[in-house]
Amino acid sequence: MNVPVRQNSTLAIISLVAGILGWxxxxxLGSIGAIITGHLARAEIRREPQRLQGDGLAVAGLILGWLSVATWIVGILIFVLFFGGLFWLGNH
Known part of the structure; x- marks a missing residue:
């Protein structure tokens, strides 16, 4: 009984590592890399499910990447609103 050995997708591993680096x-840059490679890894795993595994790694990388990007966007928005409000108050 030969059971085919499935290997982890390299892109999925890269996505997880990039997601961790993004934090x-x-x-x-790490977050953007995690998002891109995570989506590529999931597509690769769906194309070759008998040969590849690691969808959980890719999803973890995607989650870390998207959470980091969302945090950046919220942080920039708060920064702009805070200092924009201070600028507005200073001019009135």
């Missing part, structure tokens, strides 16, 4: 060493 630590490469704040924005």
């Amino acid at each position: 630590t060493l490469l704040p924005f």
